[in-house]
Structures are given as structure tokens and as C-alpha cells.
Amino acid sequence: MPLMSGNLIKNLFSGPATRPYPIVKREPFPRARARLAYDPDKCTYCGICANICPAAAISVEEDRENLHISRVYNSFACISCARCAELCPQGSLRMEVSPHGAADAKTVAYSASKET
Amino acid sequence: MARVTFPFGPQHPVLPEAIQLQLTCEDERVVEVLPVIGYMHRGIEKAAEANLYPNNIFLCERICGICSFIHALCYCELIEGMMRVEVPPRAKYLRVVWSELSRIHSHMLWLGLLADSFGFESLFMQCWRAREIILDTLEMTTGQRVIQSSCVIGGVRRDIDLDMEPGVRRQMAAFQKELKSIYPVFAKDYTVKLRTVGKGVLPRDQAWSLGTVGPTLRGSGWADDARTLGYAVYDDLGFEPVVEIGCDSYARMMVRLREVVQSVELVIKALDQMPEGDLTVTVKSFPEGEGLIRVEQPRGELVEYARGNGTAYLERLKVRTPTFSNIPALLVMLPGCELADVPVITMSIDPCIACTER
Amino acid sequence: MQQVRVDRGADPVISPDALLKEVELLASEGARFTTMICLDLDPEFEIIYLFQKPTLDVVRLRVRMAKDEELPSISSILLGAVLMENEIREFFGVKIINLAIDFKCRMLLSEKSLQMPLLKVRPKPKLTGGGE
Ligand code: SF4
Numbered sequence: 001m002p003l004m005s006g007n008l009i010k011n012l013f014s015g016p017a018t019r020p021y022p023i024v025k026r027e028p029f030p031r032a033r034a035r036l037a038y039d040p041d042k043c044t045y046c047g048i049c050a051n052i053c054p055a056a057a058i059s060v061e062e063d064r065e066n067l068h069i070s071r072v073y074n075s076f077a078c079i080s081c082a083r084c085a086e087l088c089p090q091g092s093l094r095m096e097v098s099p100h101g102a103a104d105a106k107t108v109a110y111s112a113s114k115e116t
Numbered sequence: 117m118a119r120v121t122f123p124f125g126p127q128h129p130v131l132p133e134a135i136q137l138q139l140t141c142e143d144e145r146v147v148e149v150l151p152v153i154g155y156m157h158r159g160i161e162k163a164a165e166a167n168l169y170p171n172n173i174f175l176c177e178r179i180c181g182i183c184s185f186i187h188a189l190c191y192c193e194l195i196e197g198m199m200r201v202e203v204p205p206r207a208k209y210l211r212v213v214w215s216e217l218s219r220i221h222s223h224m225l226w227l228g229l230l231a232d233s234f235g236f237e238s239l240f241m242q243c244w245r246a247r248e249i250i251l252d253t254l255e256m257t258t259g260q261r262v263i264q265s266s267c268v269i270g271g272v273r274r275d276i277d278l279d280m281e282p283g284v285r286r287q288m289a290a291f292q293k294e295l296k297s298i299y300p301v302f303a304k305d306y307t308v309k310l311r312t313v314g315k316g317v318l319p320r321d322q323a324w325s326l327g328t329v330g331p332t333l334r335g336s337g338w339a340d341d342a343r344t345l346g347y348a349v350y351d352d353l354g355f356e357p358v359v360e361i362g363c364d365s366y367a368r369m370m371v372r373l374r375e376v377v378q379s380v381e382l383v384i385k386a387l388d389q390m391p392e393g394d395l396t397v398t399v400k401s402f403p404e405g406e407g408l409i410r411v412e413q414p415r416g417e418l419v420e421y422a423r424g425n426g427t428a429y430l431e432r433l434k435v436r437t438p439t440f441s442n443i444p445a446l447l448v449m450l451p452g453c454e455l456a457d458v459p460v461i462t463m464s465i466d467p468c469i470a471c472t473e474r
Numbered sequence: 475m476q477q478v479r480v481d482r483g484a485d486p487v488i489s490p491d492a493l494l495k496e497v498e499l500l501a502s503e504g505a506r507f508t509t510m511i512c513l514d515l516d517p518e519f520e521i522i523y524l525f526q527k528p529t530l531d532v533v534r535l536r537v538r539m540a541k542d543e544e545l546p547s548i549s550s551i552l553l554g555a556v557l558m559e560n561e562i563r564e565f566f567g568v569k570i571i572n573l574a575i576d577f578k579c580r581m582l583l584s585e586k587s588l589q590m591p592l593l594k595v596r597p598k599p600k601l602t603g604g605g606e
């Protein structure tokens with residue numbers, strides 16, 4: 001014990017090492033990968049993101065007769081690896097740094113090239 | 117004397133993961149032990165055959181949560197070796213930085229859990245608090261705390277640039293300060309010594325013949341470390357394995373403690389020597405033939421084998437994780453010990469069951 | 475620098491009968507068990523044994539066998555091999571005999587899971603109880 005007592009006394013008089021979470025929030029680091037943001041307006045439905053996603057969280061389906069492509073993003077399957085965000089040629093995918101609300105904001109999101 | 121057989125685990129406060137030890141006791145003394153695994157099998161080797169080979173990086177990372185970067189590095193180095201891709205030097209240095217940071221955070225986690233296993237709660241908290249600094253460094257540089265996803269075939273995806281480097285150095289200095297207050301407690305404290313010295317003895321020759329790896333082996337006096345094989349840039353950094361000759365739990369603890377100190381130095385040295393240059397090279401071909409690689413993880417030597425057939429899918433990926441070869445050591449360490457020492461001895465091999473079962 | 479690519483032709487290929495003698499020889503030279511890798515090269519199995527010499531070098535040994543042949547366990551010589559032999563028996567259905575500790579194909583898988591999952595060509599599954 002004696003070797004630890006120095007630490008213990010220091011800890012006793014310094015403040016807590018943890019944050020009172022909902023009141024004080026930690027600033028996320030600028031590079032953090034927390035949530036995938038998608039902008040359907042920029043998307044050209046090229047399907048690159050669906051091909052390279054390691055978790056198969058994105059799928060693109062083509063309906064040639066009606067010239068209609070639909071894209072499905074399943075954020076429950078997404079592992080936030082940011083590969084799609086790096087490779088999207090249109091820059092319609094982006095990684096957001098803030099994780100807040102991620103758990104309840106998870107959905108399966110649909111978007112399509114032409115509204116039907 | 118009556119013999120009692122009872123299960124220790126799979127859910128036990130001291131075990132971080134689910135493993136069961138069937139202990140047979142005479143009074144307080146353990147006479148027989150049978151480890152039972154199989155609670156966490158996920159079929160990763162099978163899944164690796166169904167995935168495109170670049171996507172397997174993310175799968176391999178999930179074999180283990182603690183040493184995820186080193187799993188990714190191992191897989192990338194294996195595929196690069198099979199395809200004869202030369203990685204840019206800067207990427208190699210960055211790989212060393214991140215793998216040593218992973219090693220530090222794994223060892224700090226383990227040191228905390230060891231302190232917890234003999235009931236030294238304040239030391240446990242102190243270790244995990246120090247580990248938080250490392251996790252923050254990892255998040256700052258790669259984007260995520262535990263699953264870094266920054267290694268790709270042909271290089272790395274993230275850079276520690278000039279803006280970030282002073283931050284990393286500051287974090288390392290802060291960590292060194294924390295470590296200085298923890299180190300003597302583990303090394304010299306009376307209660308810690310009472311619970312670890314002479315417990316779970318693994319004699320030198322048995323440590324070798326049972327096939328143990330990593331700190332378990334080095335704690336028994338063998339200077340066997342896969343980093344001396346010179347993957348990434350360990351040979352340029354003047355790496356020397358840490359060896360202890362005590363053969364007991366204390367020796368294994370000291371190996372890990374000294375490795376933390378050494379890893380911090382390696383990180384700083386790698387930052388000092390890091391050359392400028394590209395982060396990745398483009399890789400076009402597909403893996404073909406067979407490849408075998410050995411990489412040092414926090415828990416020991418990781419052996420990976422892959423067999424490709426010139427397509428984007430691998431025919432077979434085999435991962436031999438370090439705990440897989442350390443579990444047989446329990447058959448030697450546990451019989452003859454007291455029941456109260458079982459947690460400490462079991463922890464002393466640093467069991468990572470999710471790794472083991474894949 | 476370690477050699478990642480493996481040259482298939484350089485390794486000795488032996489039959490299951492000769493295995494124990496070879497392993498005994500290696501063990502007497504101070505080698506220890508590292509791991510073994512099973513490949514399903516239909517219609518054969520190829521099992522690669524990896525041993526480590528007291529230096530860091532790895533020795534490879536390949537066993538070719540038909541799928542219904544029996545393979546003697548080396549766990550009586552090197553106990554460290556026992557978990558891996560159990561795993562191979564479970565994942566590929568290789569008939570390994572004389573195991574030092576026998577988990578009876580229930581080490582990692584349960585009754586309800588897919589049996590022999592790593593075989594390339596799987597025999598027709600027998601649906602017992604829970605199914606796949
Ligand atoms: S890669 Fe980008 S542009 Fe292409 S489908 Fe995906 S989000 Fe749309």
C-alpha cells in the first residue's frame with residue numbers, strides 16, 4: 001500500500017477524472033468517424049459505395065425499364081469505416097464527427113433517382 | 117479426500133470474456149483443470165472466404181477488439197507480401213506508431229484487470245485512467261478509439277501530420293507521467309508481490325514445449341518476439357525483446373509493464389524518424405499462391421496463413437491467435453495452486469477468448 | 475525480413491503413417507508446435523504443420539491424405555497441438571485419433587450450428603433437431 005498512497009492522496013484532493021456527462025460533453029476530435037451523412041441531391045447513383053462497402057450496408061438496385069435506381073442505406077449494418085465517404089466521386093457522402101443521437105437516429109434510409 | 121468438480125466461469129467477475137474452467141479441487145487446492153471454450157465462436161474464417169479480399173481487413177479487425185489494429189496490419193502485410201507490394205516508408209512508420217499504441221492500451225487494460233483480480237481497485241482505476249490518454253490519442257489520429265480501420269492494403273489511410281504530431285507527443289508525455297506513478301506500485305508493492313510472486317509457475321522448458329507465445333513465454337526466460345523478424349520498421353528502430361526469468365505471474369506482469377515503457381519509447385522514436393512521403397501505393401493485382409506471416413501482438417505471436425487463387429476472393433484464411441497457444445499453459449500452471457489464486461493465474465496469460473474462437 | 479510467400483514445392487509431403495515419426499524427430503531437436511492449417515483440396519485434405527525451432531525459424535510439414543483416412547494425433551508428443559487438432563476435426567471432419575483431450579466436436583460449435591463449416595463441398599446436411 002505505501003507506494004500507492006502518494007497517488008491516493010493526490011486523487012483525493014484533485015477533482016474527479018470523469019466528466020458529469022450530460023452537463024459537460026467532450027468535444028469530438030475533428031477526425032472522428034461517428035455517423036455517415038448522405039446528401040441525395042448530389043448523388044448520381046453510380047453504385048460505387050454499394051460495391052465497396054465491407055459491411056454491405058448500402059445496396060443499389062436498378063430498374064432498367066423505368067429508368068429508376070434506388071439506393072438503400074442500412075445504418076444498423078454500417079460499421080463507420082468511412083470507405084464509402086473516401087471513394088464517392090460526387091462527395092455526397094461525408095463522415096460526421098458528432099455521435100450524439102446516433103443510437104436513436106439509426107434507420108434504413110431509401111433514396112431513388114426518380115420519384116415514382 | 118473428497119474431490120469436487122465445479123465450473124469457474126463462463127460468467128465470472130474476474131474474466132473479461134467467456135471461458136469456462138472446470139476445476140477439480142481437493143479442499144482449497146486445485147488438482148485438475150479443463151478449459152472449455154466455445155461461447156464466442158463467430159465463424160470469421162468462413163466469412164473471410166466469402167468477402168472480397170480488401171474487405172477482409174475490416175473483418176480481421178473485428179477478430180479482437182483490443183488488438184484490432186495489429187490484426188489489420190497482419191492481414192495487410194500478408195496480402196502485400198503475397199502480391200509483392202512495397203509499402204511506402206512513411207506508412208510503415210505510421211503502422212509501427214499505431215501498433216505500439218494498441219500494445220500500450222492492451223497492456224494497460226490487462227494491468228488494470230490484473231489489479232482487479234487481486235482486489236486492488238484503486239490501482240485498477242489508475243491504470244484505466246492512464247489508458248484513456250492512449251485511446252484519445254488513437255481517436256485523434258485515426259478517427260476511432262478501438263477499431264481504428266486505418267490500415268489498408270498498400271499503406272495506411274490516415275496520417276499523423278505536422279499539426280497533429282505535437283499533440284501526440286504531448287499525450288505521450290502525459291502518459292509517461294501517469295505511468296511513472298503506476299510502475300513502482302506494480303513492481304515493488306508488498307500486496308502485489310504477495311499475490312503474484314511464485315504463483316502459476318511455468319518452467320522454462322515447459323513454456324517452450326507447450327507452445328506458449330508472447331509475454332507468457334518471455335516471462336519464462338525466452339527472448340522470442342516476432343518483432344525481431346522485422347516486419348514494418350522494427351529493425352530500424354532498434355527493437356530488443358523484453359525478457360524476465362522469474363517464470364511466475366510476477367515475471368509475466370513485469371514483462372508487460374516493461375513493454376509498456378518500451379512501447380512509449382518506440383512511438384516517440386518512430387515519430388522522430390518518420391520520413392516524408394506517400395501514404396499508399398495503388399494495388400491492382402489479386403493475391404495468388406500461399407503466404408504465411410508472423411506478427412507480434414500484445415498477447416503474443418499471431419500467425420496468419422492465406423491461400424489465394426488469383427481472384428478477388430481468398431480460398432482460405434487461417435488465423436492462429438496467441439491465446440490459442442497460451443491456453444494449454446493453464447494445464448500446467450493451475451494444478452497445485454490454491455483456489456484463491458486461480459483468477460490471478462488465469463489472468464496472467466492474458467486470455468482473449470474472442471480472438472481464440474474467432 | 476521474413477519471407478511471406480510460401481513456396482509449395484520446398485516442403486516435404488508425407489503420408490499420415492509417417493507423421494508421428496517425423497514429429498518425434500523434430501521434437502527431439504527441440505522444435506515446438508506452432509499451428510496447423512487444414513486445406514480442403516477436393517478430393518483430398520492437405521494439412522500443413524508448422525513447427526518452430528529454438529531459433530525463430532519455422533519448419534513446415536505437409537500431410538496429404540484422403541478424406542476418409544485416419545490421422546494420428548501428435549498431442550501425445552506435443553500437448554500444445556490438442557486444441558488445434560480438435561478444431562480441425564470439428565471444422566473439416568478430419569478423422570483425428572488418439573486425442574489427448576477430446577472435446578467430441580463440440581469445442582467451438584454447438585449441436586444446432588452448421589457442421590464442418592469450412593469444407594468446400596459439404597455432404598448433405600442431416601437435419602437433426604434445430605436445423606441450420
Ligand atoms: S458513391 Fe456517391 S454518388 Fe455513387 S451512389 Fe454512392 S453516394 Fe451516390
Ligand code: SF4
Pocket residue numbers: 036052053054055056057058077078079080081082083084085
Ligand atoms: S461507412 Fe463503411 S460500412 Fe458504413 S456505409 Fe460506408 S462503407 Fe459501408
